[in-house]
Amino acid sequence: MTQAISTREGWSAFVSETLDKPVPITRSELDALSPADRAMNREARKQFMIRGPVVNTAQFAVIETEIRRRLMLNQYKSHGKLGVIVSGEPNIGKTTTVAHIARRFERRRRDVGRAGGANSIPVVYVCVPPSCTPKLMLGEFAHFLGLPIRTHYNTGELMNTVASVVAACGTELIVVDEIHNLNQKYKQMREASDTLKQLSEKCPGTFVYAGVEVEASGLVDGSRGRQVTSRFQIMHLHKFENAGRARASWADLLVAIEGSLGLIDQEPGAILRHATELHNATGGVIGDLTGMLHMLAMDAIDDGTERLDLDGVFGAVTASAAKASR
Structure with a gap:
């Protein structure tokens, strides 16, 4: 069973997976295969279709370029690090976009030998749970990092633990998906949003948020929102037109x-x-x-x-x- 990419094991498997494109085959060649080989060929083609490379659209390229720019800029900043918010309608491709950009980033790090060692975690990928509280938010990071969540930990202790592990593991890119779940109409979610902001200030690395119509969540409204928009570039994924x-x-x-x-x-x-x-x-x-x-x-x-x-x-x-x- 495939593990969720919001776990370290699942993310590592997602990054490592390499599917070879099936060799093109003609109808006569397919018919000449044994029943077992024919079934294997069909399964290989279906698997590559679903799990192979994503289509690199112009929107994908623009977002990837902006994330890479901010990654480079943040290498020289000790505070006030810059990030990206990817927003759009449901099923528009937000998770696919940020996950594959982060995957490509980590694969490049591995290629140049900057992601070696058992303790290296170039990318952290978490999802904001519904009805999120500050401790639940930090718990998602702890779960990805494989940290035990001790019952006596308060929010501050858990935050410091997560931040120190992220720094020790050389994490450069932190993706927070489903960010729209931090609906600012609710007090506990405003507090969770503040916790995420504090964590971003304590952690090295570039934060990328992704969510459904993020502006509607209130995340960029008011004084909190102005702090977010002063550092985060909001990028929208749009429907394709046919005119x-x-x-x-x-x-x-x-x-x-x-x-x-x-x-x-x-x-x-x-x-x-x-x-x-x-x-x-x-x-x-x-x-x-x-x-x-x-x-x-x-x-x-x-x-x-x-x-x-x-x-x-x-x-x-x-x-x-x-x-x-x-």
């Missing part, structure tokens, strides 16, 4: 995902015939789009058709709409 100049970006995304599906009989670029229908069905939300196409692709691999049946999907939708309008 004007943005049409080309939508088409590029469709072709990139189509190419990652590994379908033997899929005609390259055939997906573009349904660009408008796919946009109408998903609203330009990348998470909804990939979810839909992955399901269709897995069906095509399992039933042996090896191509996206978008004519069938949207033909059925059109027929159903026509019937409903009678």
